[in-house]
Amino acid sequence: MTTPERLAQPSMVGPQKPFKRAATRFALRAATAADLPALYQICLATALAGHDGSGHYRDPELPGHLYAAPYLVLAPESCLVLEDEAGVCGYALGCADSAAFHARLEQQWLPPLRQRYPLSEASADADGQLIHRLHQPPQWLPALLPFPAHLHLDLLPRAQGCGQGRRLLEALLETLARQGAAGVHWGVDPANGRAVGFYRRLGFEVVWQQPGCLWFATRFSAGEGL
Numbered sequence: 362m363t364t365p366e367r368l369a370q371p372s373m374v375g376p377q378k379p380f381k382r383a384a385t386r387f388a389l390r391a392a393t394a395a396d397l398p399a400l401y402q403i404c405l406a407t408a409l410a411g412h413d414g415s416g417h418y419r420d421p422e423l424p425g426h427l428y429a430a431p432y433l434v435l436a437p438e439s440c441l442v443l444e445d446e447a448g449v450c451g452y453a454l455g456c457a458d459s460a461a462f463h464a465r466l467e468q469q470w471l472p473p474l475r476q477r478y479p480l481s482e483a484s485a486d487a488d489g490q491l492i493h494r495l496h497q498p499p500q501w502l503p504a505l506l507p508f509p510a511h512l513h514l515d516l517l518p519r520a521q522g523c524g525q526g527r528r529l530l531e532a533l534l535e536t537l538a539r540q541g542a543a544g545v546h547w548g549v550d551p552a553n554g555r556a557v558g559f560y561r562r563l564g565f566e567v568v569w570q571q572p573g574c575l576w577f578a579t580r581f582s583a584g585e586g587l
């Protein structure tokens with residue numbers, strides 16, 4: 362059994378060893394509609410290859426429109442948040458069936474955004490790039506078809522580096538496997554060396570790469586109660 366498969370076993374989910382800071386400082390729970398503003402904020406605060414995108418985007422909501430909010434609205438059953446005494450400080454967002462999720466994006470989520478951000482008014486800057494993406498979402502790569510779920514994982518700096526990324530990821534992998542996904546994929550900016558090192562440290566491998574994106578993926582083991 363590979364390390365990623367072991368990670369997804371229920372017995373491996375949750376704190377298995379002491380974190381560098383007290384684990385009780387952070388609580389993990391299912392996301393609710395009230396978390397939507399925090400999701401937008403965290404998405405922006407980690408939008409530049411894991412670093413703060415404030416000031417990079419003229420419209421601070423654009424990253425969240427694409428990479429955070431639609432998960433909570435369309436697939437809340439696959440959304441987890443981490444919180445501490447100061448509030449929500451991280452999330453793991455996903456969907457078990459990417460094809461169905463993308464269909465719902467097209468039907469429900471993207472049409473009003475396309476009206477609000479017309480392609481004809483897209484600038485040549487970072488905002489414009491995301492507006493183009495709203496109008497022309499990337500095609501699902503054939504190499505990723507064996508991994509039907511996908512996910513996003515982001516923590517604010519105060520929650521990073523103390524085991525909470527691993528904890529969130531393991532919990533979401535378990536959630537997606539329980540929902541029946543055969544596997545999961547996720548994209549990482551190659552400029553985000555920290556995230557690349559994190560996923561490799563946890564035993565995951567790049568299955569496909571294209572300019573600006575490394576695609577990590579793992580299959581869930583069949584018949585192991587997930």
Ligand SMILES: CC(C)(COP(=O)(O)OP(=O)(O)OC[C@H]1O[C@@H](n2cnc3c(N)ncnc32)[C@H](O)[C@@H]1OP(=O)(O)O)[C@@H](O)C(=O)NCCC(=O)NCCS
Nearest residue numbers: 407411515516521522523524525526527555556558559562
């Ligand atoms: C990347 C990110 C999710 C990692 O989460 P984290 O909470 O900082 O990482 P953890 O503390 O849970 O680390 C888990 C393990 O990975 C190791 N690790 C973390 N980053 C590593 C790196 N760059 N290289 C090697 N190992 C690394 C840790 O040492 C730890 O190992 P251990 O369990 O054996 O002690 C988090 O830092 C983050 O959200 N960054 C900003 C947003 C981002 O980049 N998101 C990912 C977009 S794809």
